[in-house]
Amino acid sequence: MSDIAIEARNIVAGYVPELPILKRVSMQAETAKVTVIIGPNGAGKSTLIKAIAGLVKVTSGQVLLKGEDVTNPRPDQMGGYGLAYVPQSDNIFRSLTIRQNLDLLLRNAGAERSSRLNALFEQFPPLADKQHQKAGSLSGGQRQFLAVAMALAVNPSVILMDEPSAGLSPKAAQEVLEHARQLTAQGVSIILVEQNVKQALRLADHCYILADGRNQIDGPAEDLLGDPVVAQIYLGGKRVAAP
Amino acid sequence: MIGLISYLIFFTTVAAILSIAVLGLNLQWGNSGLFNGGVVAFFGAGAYGTLILGGTAQSAHLGGFELFYPLALIGGMMCAGLMAWVVGKLTIRLRHDYLAIATFGVAVAFENLMRNAEGLSGGAQGLRGFERPLHAWLGDGFTYNAIFLVFVLILLIATYRFLELLIRSPYGRLLRAIREDETAAQSLGKDPAKIRLASLIIGSVIMGLSGGLYATFYAFISPQDILPILTFQIWAMLIVGGAGNNKGAVAGAFLIWAAWTASGWGLSRFAPLEMQLYTGSIQFILIGLVIVGMLLWRPQGLFPEKLVISQSGRAKHVKNRE
Amino acid sequence: MIQHLVDGILVGSILSLGAIGLTMAMHMLRFANFSHAELLSIGAYCALVFDGVFKAVYTPLGDVIGPLSLTWALSLAIVISMAITGGSAILIDRLVFARVRAKGGELSMVFASFGVAMIIRNVLGLTFGLKVQLYSQDIVFAMVLSRDPFLLVKPDQIFSLVAALIIMFAFHLVLSRTTFGYSLRAVAENPQLAQVSGINLNRMITLIWIIGGGLAAAAGVFYGLTNQINPVLGRDLLLPIFAATIVGGIGSIYGAALGGFLVGIASNLALLILPSGYSPAMPFLIILAVLIIRPTGLFGEERQ
Numbered sequence A: 001m002s003d004i005a006i007e008a009r010n011i012v013a014g015y016v017p018e019l020p021i022l023k024r025v026s027m028q029a030e031t032a033k034v035t036v037i038i039g040p041n042g043a044g045k046s047t048l049i050k051a052i053a054g055l056v057k058v059t060s061g062q063v064l065l066k067g068e069d070v071t072n073p074r075p076d077q078m079g080g081y082g083l084a085y086v087p088q089s090d091n092i093f094r095s096l097t098i099r100q101n102l103d104l105l106l107r108n109a110g111a112e113r114s115s116r117l118n119a120l121f122e123q124f125p126p127l128a129d130k131q132h133q134k135a136g137s138l139s140g141g142q143r144q145f146l147a148v149a150m151a152l153a154v155n156p157s158v159i160l161m162d163e164p165s166a167g168l169s170p171k172a173a174q175e176v177l178e179h180a181r182q183l184t185a186q187g188v189s190i191i192l193v194e195q196n197v198k199q200a201l202r203l204a205d206h207c208y209i210l211a212d213g214r215n216q217i218d219g220p221a222e223d224l225l226g227d228p229v230v231a232q233i234y235l236g237g238k239r240v241a242a243p
Numbered sequence B: 001m002i003g004l005i006s007y008l009i010f011f012t013t014v015a016a017i018l019s020i021a022v023l024g025l026n027l028q029w030g031n032s033g034l035f036n037g038g039v040v041a042f043f044g045a046g047a048y049g050t051l052i053l054g055g056t057a058q059s060a061h062l063g064g065f066e067l068f069y070p071l072a073l074i075g076g077m078m079c080a081g082l083m084a085w086v087v088g089k090l091t092i093r094l095r096h097d098y099l100a101i102a103t104f105g106v107a108v109a110f111e112n113l114m115r116n117a118e119g120l121s122g123g124a125q126g127l128r129g130f131e132r133p134l135h136a137w138l139g140d141g142f143t144y145n146a147i148f149l150v151f152v153l154i155l156l157i158a159t160y161r162f163l164e165l166l167i168r169s170p171y172g173r174l175l176r177a178i179r180e181d182e183t184a185a186q187s188l189g190k191d192p193a194k195i196r197l198a199s200l201i202i203g204s205v206i207m208g209l210s211g212g213l214y215a216t217f218y219a220f221i222s223p224q225d226i227l228p229i230l231t232f233q234i235w236a237m238l239i240v241g242g243a244g245n246n247k248g249a250v251a252g253a254f255l256i257w258a259a260w261t262a263s264g265w266g267l268s269r270f271a272p273l274e275m276q277l278y279t280g281s282i283q284f285i286l287i288g289l290v291i292v293g294m295l296l297w298r299p300q301g302l303f304p305e306k307l308v309i310s311q312s313g314r315a316k317h318v319k320n321r322e
Numbered sequence C: 001m002i003q004h005l006v007d008g009i010l011v012g013s014i015l016s017l018g019a020i021g022l023t024m025a026m027h028m029l030r031f032a033n034f035s036h037a038e039l040l041s042i043g044a045y046c047a048l049v050f051d052g053v054f055k056a057v058y059t060p061l062g063d064v065i066g067p068l069s070l071t072w073a074l075s076l077a078i079v080i081s082m083a084i085t086g087g088s089a090i091l092i093d094r095l096v097f098a099r100v101r102a103k104g105g106e107l108s109m110v111f112a113s114f115g116v117a118m119i120i121r122n123v124l125g126l127t128f129g130l131k132v133q134l135y136s137q138d139i140v141f142a143m144v145l146s147r148d149p150f151l152l153v154k155p156d157q158i159f160s161l162v163a164a165l166i167i168m169f170a171f172h173l174v175l176s177r178t179t180f181g182y183s184l185r186a187v188a189e190n191p192q193l194a195q196v197s198g199i200n201l202n203r204m205i206t207l208i209w210i211i212g213g214g215l216a217a218a219a220g221v222f223y224g225l226t227n228q229i230n231p232v233l234g235r236d237l238l239l240p241i242f243a244a245t246i247v248g249g250i251g252s253i254y255g256a257a258l259g260g261f262l263v264g265i266a267s268n269l270a271l272l273i274l275p276s277g278y279s280p281a282m283p284f285l286i287i288l289a290v291l292i293i294r295p296t297g298l299f300g301e302e303r304q
Helices: A045-053 A075-081 A098-105 A110-123 A125-129 A140-152 A170-186 A197-203 A221-226 A228-234 B002-031 B039-054 B069-091 B096-116 B142-168 B170-180 B182-187 B192-218 B228-241 B246-270 B273-297 B304-310 B312-321 C002-029 C036-057 C072-102 C106-128 C155-177 C179-189 C191-196 C201-226 C233-248 C253-270 C276-293
Strands: A004-013 A022-030 A034-038 A058-065 A083-086 A158-162 A189-193 A206-211 A214-220 C143-147 C150-153
Touching (some): A004 A045, A004 A189, A022 A045, A022 A058, A022 A189, A022 A206, A034 A045, A034 A170, A034 A197, A045 A058, A045 A083, A045 A189, A083 A140, A098 A110, A098 C179, A110 A125, A125 A140, A140 A158, A158 A170, A197 A221, A206 A221, B002 B039, B002 B142, B002 B192, B002 B228, B039 B069, B039 B096, B039 B192, B039 B228, B069 B096, B069 C276, B096 B228, B096 C106, B096 C233, B096 C276, B142 B192, B142 B246, B170 B192, B228 B246, B228 B273, B228 C106, B246 B273, B273 C072, B273 C106, C002 C036, C002 C155, C002 C179, C002 C201, C002 C233, C036 C106, C036 C201, C036 C233, C072 C106, C072 C201, C106 C233, C150 C155, C155 C179, C155 C201, C179 C191, C179 C201, C179 C253, C201 C233, C233 C253, C233 C276, C253 C276
Parallel strands (some): A022 A214, A034 A189, A034 A206, A083 A158
Antiparallel strands (some): A004 A058, C143 C150
């Protein structure tokens, strides 16, 4: 665990101070790796990445990005730290065209704007074809790709993704997750919250399991995939998690 | 001396009548979080309804049904309730802005209708031809006014008791639950829209009662009595008294009404002649400052503690809300 | 009939300008701002003051432009007035709304906006007097555009309509061509996503007040130019402007623009069947009709 991209230490966070959802959670994500967070409903998975992104207030604990303290960032300044966050739903501006969505995120790119736009379109050819359509007209899978493209527009070192496969067909879900995996080749670290446990574990490097706002188990994804306890709870057998 | 007592009776009667309207608003705003931007429309519906139903026959406009007074008063209250039902039905499921705008709109439209529809309301001249109840026995003088004040006070206390009971009933708890967390209340299997609509209607019927009494007191109503400023005055009374607190609402009504009449008297007496035209503007600015100032510096109102003492069972709940 | 339609369009353009700013602020800050129409009054009086100042400073500025009663001084004053009114809107937000907002409670904001409206309206009345004022004392005759059907239009009305359309078109270009426009639309659609996309919401609130105040000032001046200026100008236009936002769907900028014209036209056409005394009640009937037929308005989205 030498090259840590982002680290959360003993996070306590919630929407109201009296009712923390995260009671004490720690995690580390290695550079250019996929780290997946799983757990039953209400475990605080989404809250954890929202807390890292500054969308939920951290009342105690620290978030360190490459060793620098970035706890409770203002959400609009997150991009400046090299952090991007992809919400689970409503993660694109439906009333803007695809091109406008990307232009909006690239608005501070200055002279590089058109070259970076072209680079994004190369990475997501279907988006280039439909760039003048309203983003609301895209299919579920394409919306996720647009959302990821928007996240990439700020050249982040870490991308936080909240259930990118939710609501997608199995095939689209697979595509989206595989694409997330490929991003690591560019040096981007991915933190993924997933309900789609089996698929997520197959492509992830490391996995954290949360329950009731606390760490339960963590370890290399392939180990957990083979772990009988995890298998029983999450991979068929008794289903604790929602589908 | 008798002059002073007469004036006090007059003042207390009007303040008590307005207190009833403030209590109605407190049910809507204080307990249900419903914004009523057109209090004066429901007040006016009660006033016009009572006079039209209870008045003597008129040639120029509708009316002259000469209904037995309590029936006329109830009829006026029903007019107010009906109007609230229409507005509420259309807006209560939408974002709260819609109710605010629609109630404000209904007040503008109601005043406009009363001013123009001469056949219905006597137009700008107002509605006359109303015999005050028991007029034949009690005459027009001091005795009548004193007894009318007692009558108003009885209705004020009755309204107060009714609302206190309502707020403590399961329905009242439900109202507050919805105010705190609509989704949670919904998940209990209750339809928040229906419960809020009922609150809007009950509150408006109470405002209608207030309007009916006001019209009875003067035996006259005209569009000048239902100008938007009355809505602001009634709000100021509730905000100063402390929303959610019925005792505070009544105290706020007396306080603001006293301040309003005193400032009007003071301005007309001491303001230079060339400023006389502008005394209304100055009073309006004062009311505006009271509303804004209270919201900025004392949103809980002047009498919030009373609530905690008088309703110790709910003290914790109240603190949480603030 | 045609006369009513044309009058409706002329009034409608003024309502549109007012409604665009109102719908943006109402959507972003989630409260019905009953003080928005007072910005029209501030704009109208502000232009009156600067019109006088410019004329006094340099007399030739008092010359009228072509067939209009509009002077060069007043055209300059419009620009100044838009800026000052935008600034006033921010000031009101800082002094009152931002503080009430910080305490939480959208409904308290509605109360506060009523209080603010009363204060502004009556301070204007105290400052400028309750009497009616005009930008120009010269009588400008209406032009007969056609005799059958009979159609009368004042040059100032045409100027106001064209200027309002130009302002709206310019704003449309900003919305559809610039990343600033995209961010305005983004914030309107999804404030949280806008924030994680790097948009500073507080800065956007400030900008929305500037734009809303500027558009309202233009509307106020155009109203003063084609009708008259008085302290209750805002109060009288408040309900029609609200009706325009509801017709368009709260939050929809294009809906508000279209809604303004529809309310203007409908109110004027209604005068064909109703006595003119009823015109202040017309916007309420339009609101009722929209709520019955299509509560979300023309372009609004379903939301609670």
